[in-house]
Amino acid sequence: MADSRLRRSLLYVPGNMPSMLQNIGVFRCDAVMIDLEDAVPPAEKDAARRLVRRFLEGFRERNKEVLVRINPLDTRWGLDDLREVLPAMPDGVRLPKADTPEIVERLDTRLTEFEEELGLEIGRFKILPSIESADGVINCIDVSRSSDRILGLAFGAEDYTASMEIERSKGGQELMNARSRVVWAAKAAGVQAIDTIFADVKDVDGLRRETEIVKGLGFTGKSLVNPRQIEVVHEVFAPKPEEIAHALQVIDAIQRAREMGTGVISLGGKMVDAPVVKRAFRVIRTAHAQGLVDSVPDEAILHG
Amino acid sequence: MTIVRKAQAGTMQSSDLMVFLEPAPELVIEIESTVKAQFEHLIRAKIEEVLRERGVGAGRVRVTDRGALDYAIQARLETALLRAGGE
Numbered sequence: 329m330a331d332s333r334l335r336r337s338l339l340y341v342p343g344n345m346p347s348m349l350q351n352i353g354v355f356r357c358d359a360v361m362i363d364l365e366d367a368v369p370p371a372e373k374d375a376a377r378r379l380v381r382r383f384l385e386g387f388r389e390r391n392k393e394v395l396v397r398i399n400p401l402d403t404r405w406g407l408d409d410l411r412e413v414l415p416a417m418p419d420g421v422r423l424p425k426a427d428t429p430e431i432v433e434r435l436d437t438r439l440t441e442f443e444e445e446l447g448l449e450i451g452r453f454k455i456l457p458s459i460e461s462a463d464g465v466i467n468c469i470d471v472s473r474s475s476d477r478i479l480g481l482a483f484g485a486e487d488y489t490a491s492m493e494i495e496r497s498k499g500g501q502e503l504m505n506a507r508s509r510v511v512w513a514a515k516a517a518g519v520q521a522i523d524t525i526f527a528d529v530k531d532v533d534g535l536r537r538e539t540e541i542v543k544g545l546g547f548t549g550k551s552l553v554n555p556r557q558i559e560v561v562h563e564v565f566a567p568k569p570e571e572i573a574h575a576l577q578v579i580d581a582i583q584r585a586r587e588m589g590t591g592v593i594s595l596g597g598k599m600v601d602a603p604v605v606k607r608a609f610r611v612i613r614t615a616h617a618q619g620l621v622d623s624v625p626d627e628a629i630l631h632g
Numbered sequence: 633m634t635i636v637r638k639a640q641a642g643t644m645q646s647s648d649l650m651v652f653l654e655p656a657p658e659l660v661i662e663i664e665s666t667v668k669a670q671f672e673h674l675i676r677a678k679i680e681e682v683l684r685e686r687g688v689g690a691g692r693v694r695v696t697d698r699g700a701l702d703y704a705i706q707a708r709l710e711t712a713l714l715r716a717g718g719e
Contacts, residue, residue, distance in 0.1 A: 346704040347647040375641050375711040382707040 333393065334358050334617045335480065335520055335549040336565040337558045340397070342367035344376035349383045352392070357558045358617075359393035361422050361456075361551065364409050365400075373405045377412040384416035395456055397422040401434055414442045420454030420479060425487070427463040429474035436475040451477060456522065460484030461491040465506045472517035480520030482551060483510045486527070498534055500541065511546040523547040529554040539564040566618050567611045575608035575615075579625050582608075586629050605630055635691035639716035642700075642708040649697040649705060651712040656692040659683070665697035678705045686713060 337357040341348045343364045352360050368376040380396065387394075396418045399405035410421070423435055432455060439453045455477040459468045465488065472481055485503050489496040496502065507523070514521035523542040526535045539550055539561050550561050567575070577595060582605045585593035592601045609630060615621045635653050642650040649665075661679055663672055675697055682705075683693070693709075700708070 344643070345645060345648075346700060347645060350647060350701060350704075374714065375708070378711050379704060379707040382703040382710075386703045 333479075334613060335393065335522065336614070336617075337552055337561045338395070338482075338522060338549055339552045339555060339558065340367070340525070343380045343396075344368050344372050346379065346383075349379070351555075352383075352387065352394070353389060355392070355555050355558065356562075357392060357552065357555070358549070359395060359419075361395045361397050362418070363397045364405070364413075365397050365424050370405075373399070373408075377409050381412050381416045384413070384418060393420075394418045395420045395422045395454075397424060397458075400425045401431070401438070407438065410438055410442060414439075414453065415446060418453070420456060420477070422456045422458060422482065424458045424484075425460060425464070426457030426471055427461055428467050429470040432457050432471055432474040432478070436477055439477065453477065454479045456480055456482050458482045458484045458487075459506075459510050460487035462488070463491075464488070465509055468510055468513040469516065472513040472519060478517070478519050480522050480548070481510050481514045481517075482522040483507060483524045483547075484551075485524035488524075498528075498531075498538075500538060507542065507545055507547070515546060520549065521547045523550045525551045525553050526557065527553060529556060532560055536560050536564060562618060565614065566620065567615045571611050572615045572620060575611035576621075578604055578608035579612065579629075583625070583629055602630070633686050633688055633713060634717050635688065635713070636717040639712050641712035641715060642704075644696070644698060646698050647700055647704065649695055649700040649708055651708045652692075652694040652696075653712050653716040654692045656690060659688070659690050660692045662692070662694045663697065664695065665699075667697070667699055674702075675700075675705060678702050679709060682706055682709045682713075686710075688713065691716075 335358050338359040338361050339355055339357040341352060341360050341362050343362050362380050364376055396413050398409035398421055426432055435455060440450055443450050443452055455475055456479055457471050459465055459481055468481060485496055488506060494502050511521045526538050528534060535557055543564055578600055581593050581595045581600050592599060609627055612621060612624055616624045635655050638654045640652045642648055644650060663675055
């Protein structure tokens with residue numbers, strides 16, 4: 329269901345700032361999320377969506393994934409955001425306040441309508457639902473399975489702590505339960521798990537610590553507010569040398585197994601089967617994206 | 633379309649521009665730019681192209697440019713036109 333594209337770093341870019349938009353090609357993140365929601369005041373929604381459209385029409389060398397964070401569909405801006413921006417072919421939509429599966433289904437239906445209108449393949453536009461309220465956390469398991477377009481679940485701690493009427497701390501203890509549940513939902517549905525932003529751009533050590541914690545929980549990427557945060561996040565998500573070495577051994581072992589016509593093989597006394605191979609490929613793809621290995625073996629062997 | 637009321641769009645940030653429109657009997661385009669010496673003719677050409685596409689033949693178009701690229705000039709002028717009268 330889900331694609332396995334690398335999404336370690338998803339950088340927010342304010343939708344009404346040409347100076348940031350036109351640097352999108354230069355930022356070294358895996359994805360950008362062009363923001364039409366919180367970064368744009370109500371009186372400038374029309375200007376921002378037109379600016380984003382014209383920018384994307386001219387952004388032909390797409391060297392990273394482009395998502396647009398629209399306004400919620402129950403506001404008077406959400407549908408206009410889609411109407412204006414989708415013809416310029418973003419890869420997908422980050423949907424704020426995805427509190428229930430019905431909210432995602434509503435967007436799914438709209439996207440299908442636009443795809444038909446634009447003559448595109450159905451399913452072309454992906455969805456990244458934002459889990460950012462108590463309701464969202466409670467319902468995220470159903471949300472994660474509410475559409476085939478879902479590429480991952482994104483956790484949004486700023487709105488979540490507001491909905492809980494609590495403060496967000498640097499240690500993040502207050503987020504632990506919500507984060508765990510979002511990761512469960514994502515893993516069970518076979519989609520990616522994207523952690524929340526770290527707002528203090530100057531606190532590099534804090535960002536590193538938080539990224540290490542969420543990587544340990546199972547998150548595969550993080551939303552970012554500043555391009556200066558990209559490098560640290562990539563460093564943390566980079567596989568360690570021993571992980572890479574082991575992954576290469578696994579892939580080599582499964583290749584030999586395929587040649588012998590079997591699906592399972594043992595490596596150093598441990599069984600190597602499909603899930604182990606899948607994880608090995610993920611490690612190698614991540615390593616390759618960071619220049620740590622020269623090439624990614626053909627994933628056809630995953631499927632025998 | 634016709635410019636029926638005063639409107640503006642854009643910001644004064646770098647790489648952006650502000651467009652001010654108001655009704656006038658004839659078309660007048662005034663350009664202020666940080667890069668006026670080198671690029672005024674290109675900015676004017678882009679503005680004229682957008683106005684022509686939308687059939688705008690009259691009005692005062694005043695632009696304060698901070699080094700905007702073509703896509704931003706187009707987007708800001710289009711937004712100002714929508715605000716100034718509707719298409």
